[in-house]
Amino acid sequence: MSHPLDRPVLSALCGARQAALAVRAGAAMRFEAGYATFAVCPDPTIEALADLAHLDMPEGVLITVEAQDMAVPQGMVVVKDAVLAQMVLTAPAQFSRTGIAVEPLGEADAADMLALATLTEPGPFYDKTHRLGDFVGVRHDGRLVAMAGERMKPDGFTEVSGVCVHPEARSRGYAGAMIKVVTDRILARGEQAFLHSYPDNAGAMALYHALGFAERARVNMRVLAKA
Known part of the structure; x- marks a missing residue:
């Protein structure tokens, strides 16, 4: 099977x-x-x-x-x-989010989420994508500058997706902090977190490995x- x-x-x-x-x-x-x-x-x-x-x-x-x-x-x-490299969370790592205020996002944030995704292109993101699962984000001076959330949900698994950071807010640890919050919630439900990444995206792959993800397989998109 x-x-x-x-x-x-x-x-x-x-x-x-x-x-x-x-x-x-x-x-x-x-x-x-x-x-x-x-x-x-x-x-x-x-x-x-x-x-x-x-x-x-x-x-x-x-x-x-x-x-x-x-x-x-x-x-x-x-x-x-x-x-794509399909990765699963096998050894959750500690990740400091000192000074990073990660907040839940919902229907009231939908327009801001779509705008950020349109700008940064983290993957297919449409007007209802935020309803596929829980999303979190970081705001700076009231503007949404980073977000991450959930997408596909096979039984026993939840995909981490929609991870993106505004170009003016990168290299501040936002992506790692948000993914940690998202994966902690997935694990608390007794599920396994997974995600997909382009294997030649060295920065993203390094972050996912640091957070405890390991490559399970290569899949064709x-x-x-x-x-």
């Missing part, structure tokens, strides 16, 4: 916490528009993958994340292919658009 994180989108959309966000077309499914563009076809045959092209795509693209390489679905074209 494969590991749940080999097909994280499938595991999340079939899991107890996020199944209600699944939108289907034939054999394919995706997160509800506005939350995320992640999509999956449980049956990886070429015939079944064609159903991905029948999903609604108001954002213009769909994203698949799979341990195994998949065929390009009929009726779709590849916008981007990338390999593919951005698809209709042909």
Whole structure:
């Protein structure tokens, strides 16, 4: 049996916490528009993958994340292919957040969160992405300058995502402090924290290792658009 994180989108959309966000077309499914563009076809045959092209795509693209390489679905074209390092928290480290006030973020902060994500591009982030899980942030003079939170939630796991810091507020320890808060909450629920990173992002990889994450596998991310 494969590991749940080999097909994280499938595991999340079939899991107890996020199944209600699944939108289907034939054999394919995706997160509800506005939350995320992640999509999956449980049956990886070429015939079944064609159903991905029948999903609604108001954002213009769909994203698949799979341990195994998949065929390009009929009726779709590849916008981007990338390999990601999938990391799991194996040895939580101590991390000082002296002087860093990490605060919870919610619906009232949605516009600020979307603006920060649009500026910094931590990954796909839309007007409802902040509702996928708990988010925290750091404000400076009232302006949101950093945030981090949760995204995909396969049973027993929660993904750390949306980690971003305003260019004018970097190198202050904000990212590490926020990830520590997010992962502590995940662990307190009895779940395992995981995340995805570009393996050639040396700064991010160094931080994740320092926080106690270890690489579990390499997975394939593919951005698809209709042909």
